[in-house]
Amino acid sequence: MGKYIVRRLLGAIPVLIGLSIILFAFVHLLPGDPATAILGQHATPERVAAMRAYLGLDLPLWQQYLGYVGGLLRGDFGSSVINNQPLLRELLTRFPATLELTVAAMIYAVGVGIPLGRFASRHAQGWSDGAVTVVSLLGISIPVFVLGLTLQYIFAVELGVLPAGGRIDPRANLHIQSNFVLIDSLLMGRPDLFIDGIRHLILPAIALGSIPLAIITRITRASVLDVSNEDHVRTARAKGLKEKRVNSRHIMRNAWLPVVTVIGIQVGGLLGGAVITETVFAWNGVGRFVVEAINNRDYLVVQNTILIFALVFLAVNLIVDILYAFINPRIRYA
Amino acid sequence: MALLSVQDLVVRFRTHEGTIHAVNGVTFELEEGERLGLVGESGCGKSVTNLAIIRLLPKPAGRIEGGRVLFEGQDLLVLREDEVRDIRGSDIAMIFQDPMTSLNPVLTIQEQMVETIQAHRKVSKEDARARAIELLAMVGIPNPAARLKSFPHQFSGGMRQRVMIAMALALAPKLLIADEPTTALDVTIQAQVLELLAQLTTKSSTALILITHDLGVVAGMTQRINVMYAGFIVETAPTAELFARPSHPYSVGLLHSIPRLDEEGGEELIPIEGRPPDMRRAPTGCPFAPRCAWRVEACWTNNPELRPLTEGGPVVMTGPKATHRIACHNPPTPNEVRGGRPLRAGFTAAPPPAEMLDELSLAPAEVTADLKGLMAGIQVEEGPLSVYPSAGGLPIPPEPERRNDGL
Amino acid sequence: MVRTRIGALVAAAAILVAACGGAASPTPAPATSAAPSTAPTTSAAPSTAPTTSAAGTPKAGGTLVVATPGDINRTDPALVDDATSTYVAQQVEETLLTLKPGTGDVVIPELATEWSVSPDGLNYTFKIRQGVKFHDGTDLNAAAVKVNFDRWIKIPKAYVDLGYTYYIDFVITAQVQGVTAPDASTVVVTLKAPNSSFPVQMTLTPFAISSPKALTDGNASAPDFKDNKYATGGPPAMVGTGPFMFKEWVPGDHVTLVKNPSYWNAAAGGPYLDQITFKPIADATATLNALQSGGVDLAQTISPVDVATVQGDSKLASIDRGSACNLGVLGMNQTHKPFDNLKIRQAMAYAVNRKAIIDAFFGGAGILASSWAPPGTLFVKELALPEYNPDKAKQLIADSGVTDLSFDFWYPSNVSRPYMPDPKGEFEAVLRDLEAVGFKPNPKNAPWSPDYLAAEESGKYPAWLIGWNCDYLGIDNFLSTAFFGYRGDPYGPGPEFAYKNDAMNQAMVDALKATDEAGQKAGWAKAQDLILADMPTVPIGSSKTPAAAAAYVKGLVPSPTLLEFFQSVWLDK
Numbered sequence A: 001m002g003k004y005i006v007r008r009l010l011g012a013i014p015v016l017i018g019l020s021i022i023l024f025a026f027v028h029l030l031p032g033d034p035a036t037a038i039l040g041q042h043a044t045p046e047r048v049a050a051m052r053a054y055l056g057l058d059l060p061l062w063q064q065y066l067g068y069v070g071g072l073l074r075g076d077f078g079s080s081v082i083n084n085q086p087l088l089r090e091l092l093t094r095f096p097a098t099l100e101l102t103v104a105a106m107i108y109a110v111g112v113g114i115p116l117g118r119f120a121s122r123h124a125q126g127w128s129d130g131a132v133t134v135v136s137l138l139g140i141s142i143p144v145f146v147l148g149l150t151l152q153y154i155f156a157v158e159l160g161v162l163p164a165g166g167r168i169d170p171r172a173n174l175h176i177q178s179n180f181v182l183i184d185s186l187l188m189g190r191p192d193l194f195i196d197g198i199r200h201l202i203l204p205a206i207a208l209g210s211i212p213l214a215i216i217t218r219i220t221r222a223s224v225l226d227v228s229n230e231d232h233v234r235t236a237r238a239k240g241l242k243e244k245r246v247n248s249r250h251i252m253r254n255a256w257l258p259v260v261t262v263i264g265i266q267v268g269g270l271l272g273g274a275v276i277t278e279t280v281f282a283w284n285g286v287g288r289f290v291v292e293a294i295n296n297r298d299y300l301v302v303q304n305t306i307l308i309f310a311l312v313f314l315a316v317n318l319i320v321d322i323l324y325a326f327i328n329p330r331i332r333y334a
Numbered sequence B: 001m002a003l004l005s006v007q008d009l010v011v012r013f014r015t016h017e018g019t020i021h022a023v024n025g026v027t028f029e030l031e032e033g034e035r036l037g038l039v040g041e042s043g044c045g046k047s048v049t050n051l052a053i054i055r056l057l058p059k060p061a062g063r064i065e066g067g068r069v070l071f072e073g074q075d076l077l078v079l080r081e082d083e084v085r086d087i088r089g090s091d092i093a094m095i096f097q098d099p100m101t102s103l104n105p106v107l108t109i110q111e112q113m114v115e116t117i118q119a120h121r122k123v124s125k126e127d128a129r130a131r132a133i134e135l136l137a138m139v140g141i142p143n144p145a146a147r148l149k150s151f152p153h154q155f156s157g158g159m160r161q162r163v164m165i166a167m168a169l170a171l172a173p174k175l176l177i178a179d180e181p182t183t184a185l186d187v188t189i190q191a192q193v194l195e196l197l198a199q200l201t202t203k204s205s206t207a208l209i210l211i212t213h214d215l216g217v218v219a220g221m222t223q224r225i226n227v228m229y230a231g232f233i234v235e236t237a238p239t240a241e242l243f244a245r246p247s248h249p250y251s252v253g254l255l256h257s258i259p260r261l262d263e264e265g266g267e268e269l270i271p272i273e274g275r276p277p278d279m280r281r282a283p284t285g286c287p288f289a290p291r292c293a294w295r296v297e298a299c300w301t302n303n304p305e306l307r308p309l310t311e312g313g314p315v316v317m318t319g320p321k322a323t324h325r326i327a328c329h330n331p332p333t334p335n336e337v338r339g340g341r342p343l344r345a346g347f348t349a350a351p352p353p354a355e356m357l358d359e360l361s362l363a364p365a366e367v368t369a370d371l372k373g374l375m376a377g378i379q380v381e382e383g384p385l386s387v388y389p390s391a392g393g394l395p396i397p398p399e400p401e402r403r404n405d406g407l
Numbered sequence C: 001m002v003r004t005r006i007g008a009l010v011a012a013a014a015i016l017v018a019a020c021g022g023a024a025s026p027t028p029a030p031a032t033s034a035a036p037s038t039a040p041t042t043s044a045a046p047s048t049a050p051t052t053s054a055a056g057t058p059k060a061g062g063t064l065v066v067a068t069p070g071d072i073n074r075t076d077p078a079l080v081d082d083a084t085s086t087y088v089a090q091q092v093e094e095t096l097l098t099l100k101p102g103t104g105d106v107v108i109p110e111l112a113t114e115w116s117v118s119p120d121g122l123n124y125t126f127k128i129r130q131g132v133k134f135h136d137g138t139d140l141n142a143a144a145v146k147v148n149f150d151r152w153i154k155i156p157k158a159y160v161d162l163g164y165t166y167y168i169d170f171v172i173t174a175q176v177q178g179v180t181a182p183d184a185s186t187v188v189v190t191l192k193a194p195n196s197s198f199p200v201q202m203t204l205t206p207f208a209i210s211s212p213k214a215l216t217d218g219n220a221s222a223p224d225f226k227d228n229k230y231a232t233g234g235p236p237a238m239v240g241t242g243p244f245m246f247k248e249w250v251p252g253d254h255v256t257l258v259k260n261p262s263y264w265n266a267a268a269g270g271p272y273l274d275q276i277t278f279k280p281i282a283d284a285t286a287t288l289n290a291l292q293s294g295g296v297d298l299a300q301t302i303s304p305v306d307v308a309t310v311q312g313d314s315k316l317a318s319i320d321r322g323s324a325c326n327l328g329v330l331g332m333n334q335t336h337k338p339f340d341n342l343k344i345r346q347a348m349a350y351a352v353n354r355k356a357i358i359d360a361f362f363g364g365a366g367i368l369a370s371s372w373a374p375p376g377t378l379f380v381k382e383l384a385l386p387e388y389n390p391d392k393a394k395q396l397i398a399d400s401g402v403t404d405l406s407f408d409f410w411y412p413s414n415v416s417r418p419y420m421p422d423p424k425g426e427f428e429a430v431l432r433d434l435e436a437v438g439f440k441p442n443p444k445n446a447p448w449s450p451d452y453l454a455a456e457e458s459g460k461y462p463a464w465l466i467g468w469n470c471d472y473l474g475i476d477n478f479l480s481t482a483f484f485g486y487r488g489d490p491y492g493p494g495p496e497f498a499y500k501n502d503a504m505n506q507a508m509v510d511a512l513k514a515t516d517e518a519g520q521k522a523g524w525a526k527a528q529d530l531i532l533a534d535m536p537t538v539p540i541g542s543s544k545t546p547a548a549a550a551a552y553v554k555g556l557v558p559s560p561t562l563l564e565f566f567q568s569v570w571l572d573k
């Protein structure tokens, strides 16, 4: 198992090197000069030169790359052009928001997707199965921002039952400590704000979770159907086990395996969805931070944030694979 | 009263492609401790018959559409689900073909054995574990206490089948159904596992239904054999009797098509031409007719019943004295049995009636093609009859060419 | 993020002014020293203008939640140039002079009680209001003001390199020679060259006066910006004298301001709100949804397409800012034929149905141009711009004697600007109009940045669509800085339009140099008349920035430049 993890970690290195090169190239392939792009078209040559120096663009390309990678290795992800703050710190203050959102989205996607998938598999080929399939196809095909705005319109504007955006009622003056709204509200001893935080989470979590929900539903359905047809399930029944136990221990324990893999991939994919969801729901997370950086032409921030996204993605996948190995003895004891 | 009495069992699958007539009125009985072989080509309904007995047909397609299954006099088909569940694994246990897939890969052997015991007996986990160790030792697994913690993939195929046997016998069932228990194993392992099975069932006088498509397997293991074809029992007889005097053209074909370990030149076989029928059509005549060299005109339209080979006297359903019965309009003569083909001068298998050919041509192209191939393949060949002795006394004729387009 | 400016035209104004003082265009100083103070002066505190919302007795209390299209960038007004950062900062920190609420052209005193300019136009003397305290309890006085000017003058180079000093660069660095504080209530700012727009520039939020103590405590001039707390959220940060005090900035999430209980100008009414929270909502539809669901009370900007929805919602009120601070034009370059010909340029102006374009492409927020600066700009003149008249255009073409009427006509892709919301649509409409009178434009397009901008800036396009987002609502910012001021080396017309008229340029120079209102007015009027006669470009129109608020938000005075003060705002609920 330890060996397995080490192997996986080593395997990530070429991926990261490749990625760093691609992202590095990204800034250099942009049409026009980043310094000019940041300063605007009418900037004087001295100002452009100064900005180029600040961005390190005045050095030979290979030196720039080595400097960039060297910085990364020292944990220096550069700083934002907008406020000159270290990027890592900026990301860390926003990360809790994204984490809260993605966890909520995942709870929604998993919590609804798995029962729905199991339900569909039980009624395989029936009309209710068909309905689940159609709904999950819809979930995949509706763009997140359309879904988000629609949810806002229905539940916030028309019905007025949920807030349209933000993480907490701005009038509530939540004292930010951990940046996790749900934790900070409890730290303040304000269960009412905790509930308000949950209310703010619902719509963005649904918007963000819709695609994973659809995919998890489908994979659960398929996986449960697959496993149900396996010989060992028949064995379990032939042993006289109760149907409930057959389902939980024999079907689900096995059906989980592909589902967990897919959940892992989806968690990574949520980062992409978060960019849009956070923009639509005024959610102060890492995703919106990237959008702002793009708008501000803060290329280094965009470049390195994407790199960090990739790191998180790889880490999540590694964790999921370890988890997978953990629930799958065929890998654990290989 | 017989331990098990299956009466007119009919099982069908309702699928998108149509209704599959998997089992078409099967009747047989089994005494306590008796060992019955169920043989026939793949797809002839052996497994379905036995799954129906313990009501584990794949849902929702598989349906029992007729008959009764009396176990100790109680019709299993009318029991509530929880009542059959109590019988499953406890009074009637089952072992399946592929030990590689029949155990749950993510649970330890211990978990799988303990849950079986605890499903039927109110015992502590510790006691169940002790029993599991005992069982593993019984089936010859070395160091059983340690091995209990292992996962299925950590065992070899043979060992896994031993685990399956241990698990099946955990609650001392009255009936053990072993569905092709050795088919997936290496030949050398096969013998060991069969030996173990025989030994354990004999010792505990557990009745056994041994399903196999391999006559060699049932020969030494069973007291009686049912030969199945297309969802029908076409011949039934005590094992020795069947090997000595196979009387249904299909049984004859089967015996001629298997390699015999115990003789030289055993690889020279007469395979049965063609394929089992398309089970989507309810048979009108004898289901074997399209492949049968002995068929007469009536065979195309009239499905023969299972009748004693020699008339007279009451029909004995079970035991060593069970009546030898076959379902055939034109049974082969002993000479023909030995020759594996009709030897009557001038005899030609009856061609299908014109209207049936038409009907068949409407069937999927594949079926028609098969049939045409058959028509060409079953020309009676003239030639000297040589007798090859075999262990069961069954003479096996040489076959000039090996044909492999059958089974 | 919405920026108030198109890009950093840092040097243009400075070059113009420098050139005025230089040898290239010698200008004699006024011979006589006229009245020492010709600019309007008053010692009375400014009073808040009547609100556009329904009248009523203001109620105190409550929190106002304001949606902004982006987050603020920094918490130091001196170091920001975007609309959101200034929108927040102007509630907290005050400037020496300001604009009368709701106007773009009435300069009134704020932290200065009066101001005057020396006859040579170089020395501006400000009398500093007494008895005013910063939010940290320290006193406002001349020394404090001088500290601020000195900081701007000596702003660390790193800040300049980072691009944080847009306004300091061209208002302070390029223009200000030095600052003195001869006594506790007097500050004298000496310019390098006369510039009558200086008072208007002093109304800009970046020149708000911060507490010197806070600047020191917050390390506001730290050579390395990373050490600057004042600009990065503090504490202390954004410590001014305004009706609201900075409480916190959670980057990306919100900025919170709270009421200043001892505001010096409470006599004018307000502040009424206990708290203001600014929340960035980038998406326009999400902003509307937040407004409609009550999550926010006021949206600093909404999309023009949503104005109708807001008007149809009885719980909301749409806010019309009256004017705008941008202008779109049909550009022509006189080095390219046939635009060297005046009649042809005039024919272009008559050929284009400008009103139809405003109606079709400006989403109901358009204002038809009446000069080369938006209405409401100080000294802008209502000109008799050609009205749509194809026959007149044809006649002018005939009179011009020009026979080759073909030229390349460009529009940008991948862009939408306030003064040009739909470049392609607008282009096609203009194209049809031009063809209708016999022009043979050859349609061309290029991506906005960098191709289009670089080409038009260097004079490569004969005809094209372009415009200007103001730095501030000053006529010089449009006429001179953006369009026609002579610049550079050699001193002369810029290559963009290649419009040469020395008299016109001189009129602008004179206007900037004039120390009296009459002189300034005359100079700008003359410049506009000359431009009209030469018709170097065809001004099309501006688009206002619409806003919306919940109906219970009262007392907001809309401003064309978003210089809106929440002192007068109260909640009627």
Ligand SMILES: Nc1ncnc2c1ncn2[C@@H]1O[C@H](COP(=O)(O)OP(=O)(O)O)[C@@H](O)[C@H]1O
Pocket: B013, B015, B020, B021, B022, B040, B041, B042, B043, B044, B045, B046, B047, B048, B049, B058, B061, B062, B279
């Ligand atoms: N789940 C199922 N769905 C449809 N048809 C089935 C299913 N299981 C078995 N059958 C059909 O039933 C017939 C008998 O199958 P089976 O009893 O498994 O044969 P075997 O004699 O090889 O054990 C075959 O024709 C098979 O195609």
Ligand code: SF4
Pocket: B248, B249, B250, B286, B287, B288, B289, B290, B292, B293, B294, B295, B296, B299, B304, B327, B328, B329, B330, B331
């Ligand atoms: S002889 Fe007729 S009845 Fe007998 S097996 Fe052949 S076809 Fe069937």
Ligand SMILES: [Mg+2]
Pocket: B043, B046, B047, B048, B179, B180
């Ligand atoms: Mg089978």
